[in-house]
Amino acid sequence: MKLNVKTVSVSAVVxxxxxxxxxxxxxxxAEEQKISAPSNxxxxxxxIRAMEVAKESIEExxxxxxxxxxxxxxxxxxxxxxxxxxxxxxxxxxxxxxxLLVTLDDRELNAQLDKAKFEKEFLExxxxxxxxxxxxxxxxxxxxxxxxxxxxxxIADIELIETQIEKKKIKAPFAGRxxxxxxxxxxxxxxxxxxxxxxxxxxxxxxxxxxxxxxxRIKSGTEIQFKIDGLAETxxxxxxxxxxxxxxxxxxxxxxxxxxxxxxxxxxxAFANVSIILNRIEDALCVPTEAIIPEMNTKKIFLIKEGKxxxxxxxxxxxxxxxxxxTDGLTEGDSVIISGILKVRNGTQLNILD
Numbered sequence: 587m588k589l590n591v592k593t594v595s596v597s598a599v600v601x602x603x604x605x606x607x608x609x610x611x612x613x614x615x616a617e618e619q620k621i622s623a624p625s626n627x628x629x630x631x632x633x634i635r636a637m638e639v640a641k642e643s644i645e646e647x648x649x650x651x652x653x654x655x656x657x658x659x660x661x662x663x664x665x666x667x668x669x670x671x672x673x674x675x676x677x678x679x680x681x682x683x684x685x686l687l688v689t690l691d692d693r694e695l696n697a698q699l700d701k702a703k704f705e706k707e708f709l710e711x712x713x714x715x716x717x718x719x720x721x722x723x724x725x726x727x728x729x730x731x732x733x734x735x736x737x738x739x740x741i742a743d744i745e746l747i748e749t750q751i752e753k754k755k756i757k758a759p760f761a762g763r764x765x766x767x768x769x770x771x772x773x774x775x776x777x778x779x780x781x782x783x784x785x786x787x788x789x790x791x792x793x794x795x796x797x798x799x800x801x802x803r804i805k806s807g808t809e810i811q812f813k814i815d816g817l818a819e820t821x822x823x824x825x826x827x828x829x830x831x832x833x834x835x836x837x838x839x840x841x842x843x844x845x846x847x848x849x850x851x852x853x854x855x856a857f858a859n860v861s862i863i864l865n866r867i868e869d870a871l872c873v874p875t876e877a878i879i880p881e882m883n884t885k886k887i888f889l890i891k892e893g894k895x896x897x898x899x900x901x902x903x904x905x906x907x908x909x910x911x912x913t914d915g916l917t918e919g920d921s922v923i924i925s926g927i928l929k930v931r932n933g934t935q936l937n938i939l940d
Contacts, residue, residue: 631935634926636890639871641918644911646865646904652794652812656854657844658760658786664690665753667776670769677767681758681784688769688781692754699747702740709737762786787854790847792823794860795838803864804828810843812858821845821852865904871916872909877924878902887912888930890921895934 668690675687713733719725758764765783769775792812796804808825823845832839843860845852878900879886885902888895900915916922923930930936 631893631937632926632929633937633939634895634923634930635939636921636923637873639873639912639916639918639920639922641869642872643866643868644870644872644904644906644909645863645867646906648796648800648862648864650794650796650860650862652792652858652860654814654852654854654856654858655791655793656762656785656787657789657791658762658784659854660759660784662687662756662758662764662781662784663779664688664756664775664777664781666690666750667774668692668754669774670771673767673769673771675764675767675782677765677782678763680763681761683758683761685758686755687758687764688756690754690756690775692751695747695751695754699744699751702744702747706737706740706744709733709740713737756781758784760784760786762788785854787847787850787852790845790852790854792843792845792858792860793840794843794858795833795836795840796862798832798837798839800864801832801839804839804841804862808862811861811863812843812845814852814856814858817851819851867904867911870904871912871918872906873912873916873922874909874924875905877922877927878910879927887916888923888927890923890936890938893936895923895930895932895936897932 670688671691672689673687674689675681675685681687713730716725716730716733720727720730762784763786765785767782768780775781792810804825806826806828810823810825812821812823813819814821823843825841825843827842829840873887877887879888884899886897886899889898890896898915901913903911903913905911923936
């Protein structure tokens with residue numbers, strides 16, 4: 587009985603293995619038939635990609651790097667030496683033109699001024715008396731003229747002292763924002779000491795350079811656009827000054843543009859990415875650069891006509907980073923081959939990929 591069980595078990599195993607072998611052979615046979623059988627979907631020709639040409643607006647844009655400088659800036663110093671008696675500004679404040687910032691000790695000069703004024707008053711009265719006496723012959727012309735000369739000298743001395751007193755009052759030369767203060771009350775300063783810096787950034791200037799070949803195309807009034815690192819906004823400006831010579835070392839020309847900065851977003855000293863639109867074409871026909879095939883004396887592209895490739899000679903215009911304008915040889919609505927071009931010849935049967 588045990589022998590019969592073993593026999594049945596071995597037979598079952600053999601049957602299972604044989605079934606697996608037969609199944610595997612059937613699968614391999616089916617694969618071979620599938621590979622050898624011709625597919626009804628196979629198409630003749632090569633596979634390419636194409637685009638339909640349409641009119642578009644394009645721009646020739648010139649890029650440059652620039653620096654932002656304020657409309658006006660100055661390091662405030664004193665025209666004369668003296669002890670600081672008062673400081674009438676706060677760091678970072680906006681100051682108006684002519685506003686008093688610092689006063690130096692002017693007591694000695696005021697005393698000299700008072701003395702000169704007394705002298706002037708005395709000489710004026712003396713000159714008036716001598717004039718009357720001179721008319722009657724009581725005073726010589728020489729004495730009268732000497733008094734007039736002394737009076738005029740005193741008047742000049744008064745003007746000089748008043749000018750020196752005025753220099754003791756340091757005022758803002760223009761409206762703007764004043765920076766950090768570098769002096770204190772009681773400090774004796776000279777003409778070399780820095781008091782503060784004053785900056786007018788209500789409008790800003792953009793300094794940048796361009797290659798000399800663009801010299802004839804850029805002039806005063808040319809519009810620019812620029813961006814500042816850290817700000818998403820694009821700002822506008824206009825060129826208002828062009829350097830009248832070319833830098834012989836870099837072969838570039840320097841330009842300066844002006845832009846409004848009423849909101850104070852742009853800080854002087856910032857780095858600017860400048861863009862200039864040199865040319866704008868509204869109804870241009872363009873193709874990708876790789877669609878152009880350069881030849882000896884011409885350029886050509888491949889069009890699709892009735893499912894076949896047809897070459898066409900073209901004239902090119904404005905070249906952009908990723909495409910090029912076609913000025914002749916192409917019409918709106920044409921289908922242009924843009925990939926697989928190396929395998930294409932005139933009359934090649936085409937399969938167009940999505």
